[in-house]
Amino acid sequence: MKILCLLKPVPDVDQLRYDRARNVLVREQARLILNPEDATAAATALEIKRAVPDTYLETVSMAPRGARPHLEDLARRGVDQVTLISDLRYAGSDTWATSRVLARYLETRDYDCVFCGTHTLDGGTGQVPAQLAELLGLPVMVGITALAELDPRAGQAVVEVDGERALLRFAVALPAVLGFQYNPDRKLPYLRYADLNRDVSQQVVVLGNNALGLAETELGLRGSLTQVRRIEVDALETKTPLRLRADQEGLDTVCHWLEQKGFVQP
Amino acid sequence: MKRVLVYIDEEAVEDSLALLEIGRRLYGEQGFCAYALAAGGGSGEAGRRFDYVFRARSGALPNFEAAALARCIAALHQAYGFDVIVFPATHWGRMVAPRAAARLRAGLVADVTAVGSEGGEIWMARPAFSGRLLATVVCRGGGPVMLSVRPRVFTQRAPALKSAEFIDIDVPDTPAPGVRLIERREKPAVRDIRESAVLVAGGGGIARDFPLLERLAQALHGLVAASRQAVDLGSAPRAIQVGQSGKIVSPRLYVAIGISGASPHLAGIRNAEYVIAVNPDRQAPIGSLADIVVEGDGRAFVEGLLERLEAPRTQSHGGRG
């Protein structure tokens, strides 16, 4: 069985700082993490590989070159091939341009299933899996909370989705794009000490548009169908709260406040 | 006359119908013709608010048939030339929309919270980075403007009643259906936390005391909500989870007890009018959104507050009136 897993390195949102004086979001210090849902997908794939050892697992990331050291660790955790698609000309790609690049690469691979996250922490559009599926002509399901079955011979996966009103179980014909939901219990395995500095360069493949051959007009900002006009960081405006203790005085103050605002009758 | 198509998610009919408001904001009450695609259900309700309602001739085409639905939308666009196509940003809306946009080679903006037009160009605003910033985005290229919209962000004032013309459409041929529903287990219905003006939310710091939160919620005429941690610990059902992967709420009052305030949680409560946070940790990021921070034990806070809120009521039964 061959699984491709899409993984996006993203800045850790909780480490973003807002520089009030310059009105900008400081991203530089924020360390890169694997998008948590993608990590869930990769951990699921690694579990399958442990249970079914002849599983071949490749991760695919479109990211700046700087992400390489970060991704290399995946090979040390048991991924067979770590693919980094990186090209300066891809900068500024929206989800459409990103899906096109990923689709072009996937067309050159053969696989039983594509794993991915449902959405990313940074953009959070959740559009890549379905756009990619449309480009590749594959079925897609996202928001997957459990993978009950993955059987390439029967040509189907059985997945569970925690819907708004019901728990749903679907059979999805393979190959398919399966988007997982974040699951804190499904973590990537720890790096074994012996693997910490293992040379994995043979397992890392870096390629750019010279290999993929998309037309210049399809790349980056030019190839995007949406364009960001303005970014506002007002959302980071913080309040200066009234600070109280959970003692008699604090509770009285809260009660009084609730009355004043009309939440309780005096 | 402009043409606006709204996709009706049969699992969220009311939220989908309300997206008509997008047309109104962009073109004014009389400035557009309203089309609904109600292939999976909800066509009756849509019929009372839209001008035209598309149904599938061959019977219901449910949400999860995203590939077939995308083809329907593309075919309809060929025939009608919509200016705007709107989807609810629900689980299913967000699966159908990208497929349809990819077919139409049209720009798609997800999870929109505000729209407008400027010099004839439509702009859309959406939160990014867990709601820590707001991006204003435009679509390029010739296709229709496509967007998915957060449920409940646009509330519709007294919708005009209409009597739609129903149009039965043929579903274009799709390669063998790739997704088959094999089981559906209804979840127990819970009251929708998005409809409550007051929410008493508990997190990891008070996970054992949810029954107590229930009492406080009652005293404040509100509902109980939860952080993801509380849900993952099994203290609360997923349906009442607040945040990026839960529900986006906009109550008048949000009482956050034992909730640290990680970005994915804060993303769900940015529109709360007032926030009271209870947390022994002075540094907890929930403080950045709070009007009042009570530094202390959540259980002690709730018990103390209940004493005060429940006591006067018993007294008033005693004749104080």
Ligand SMILES: Cc1cc2nc3c(=O)[nH]c(=O)nc-3n(C[C@H](O)[C@H](O)[C@H](O)COP(=O)(O)OP(=O)(O)OC[C@H]3O[C@@H](n4cnc5c(N)ncnc54)[C@H](O)[C@@H]3O)c2cc1C
């Ligand atoms: C992809 C993704 C999506 C996510 N989506 C969501 C989401 O939708 N909603 C969400 O909430 N989270 C979400 N999370 C998780 C989020 O990052 C946090 O892990 C989560 O919000 C933490 O919940 P918490 O603050 O209740 O619990 P904890 O992190 O366990 O914090 C507990 C808090 O309780 C305080 N505390 C301790 N003792 C007491 C006491 N005696 N009384 C009162 N307070 C006490 C602590 O100081 C601490 O601040 C998501 C994460 C990821 C990666």
Ligand SMILES: Nc1ncnc2c1ncn2[C@@H]1O[C@H](COP(=O)(O)O)[C@@H](O)[C@H]1O
């Ligand atoms: N640049 C990328 N490289 C690899 N996978 C990606 C990339 N962008 C998105 N994905 C995958 O698509 C999912 C949804 O992303 P998005 O549509 O950007 O929210 C992610 O969880 C990833 O699995």
